[in-house]
Ligand SMILES: Nc1ncnc2c1ncn2[C@@H]1O[C@H](COP(=O)(O)OP(=O)(O)O)[C@@H](O)[C@H]1O
């Protein structure tokens with residue numbers, strides 16, 4: 599059964615989020631994980647349109663978003679402002695926190711508990 | 723005062739200037755970032771110019787909104803959401819009945835700061851926007867003021883954006899986004915809009 603909360607990964611490089619989602623899918627089979635990596639033409643950077651598409655493609659009702667560097671965050675925030683799906687953006691260590699969230703969501707842990715576990719991973 | 727015609731002229735001039743200085747902007751970004759600011763800005767402003775040439779606009783707000791969307795979705799670096807937020811803010815302000823250029827630029831600077839959280843002195847485009855804003859309020863905006871604001875970013879240590887990862891190593895280089903923002907305001911003067 600798909601979980602209520604999904605995971606969104608945003609990076610400057612599409613291979614980074616491709617690789618990271620492989621890692622996460624292994625421990626979070628029922629969590630919808632979607633990705634936005636790189637610019638529209640698959641260069642290095644971030645794309646408002648790709649992030650918006652990844653939000654729409656995510657099967658969950660609410661989204662926990664993780665990102666690599668600052669400009670991914672700025673684009674994420676712009677998408678969040680126009681999105682109907684609630685999005686929570688985490689300023690946490692990218693790989694570790696996305697892994698933690700995915701594994702806990704798969705285990706059916708409450709969202710409050712997930713957020714609590716992510717707190718010590720805040721680095722930005 | 724901004725009109726549909728002179729706003730398009732202003733932004734077209736900006737696109738031409740960015741295209742001409744593309745390599746230089748990337749060179750500045752090479753020193754303290756990833757070397758793509760020229761490519762980012764020229765991709766974004768070329769898309770903006772194309773979008774502005776394709777339709778007839780009824781209001782300054784529509785012009786600025788269309789420009790914002792092109793920059794936001796085509797630039798691809800941090801400057802995409804930053805210039806996008808600036809122009810979205812400016813478009814909103816342009817919709818108010820008794821607005822003026824200073825209030826519009828103020829709304830643009832607010833948009834950038836809301837998005838990127840940079841303060842003056844952080845060695846970003848914000849430094850140029852705020853100096854220009856101050857000069858506009860005093861009625862003293864000139865090319866020299868703009869040049870000075872851009873050059874003044876060189877001795878600063880970057881606190882925001884990719885250059886901030888370099889710490890002290892960012893000192894001694896002009897901020898690329900400050901340079902491109904300088905072009906934007908020089909085009910305001912060159913276009914005779916002031
Ligand atoms: N948080 C921020 N606030 C204001 N301006 C910023 C911020 N982060 C970056 N910038 C500006 O963006 C410029 C870099 O843009 P660009 O090279 O296109 O993006 P990226 O850094 O993603 O490669 C910097 O020179 C700086 O002026």
Ligand SMILES: [Mg+2]
Pocket residue numbers: 751755756757758759799
């Ligand atoms: Mg760059």
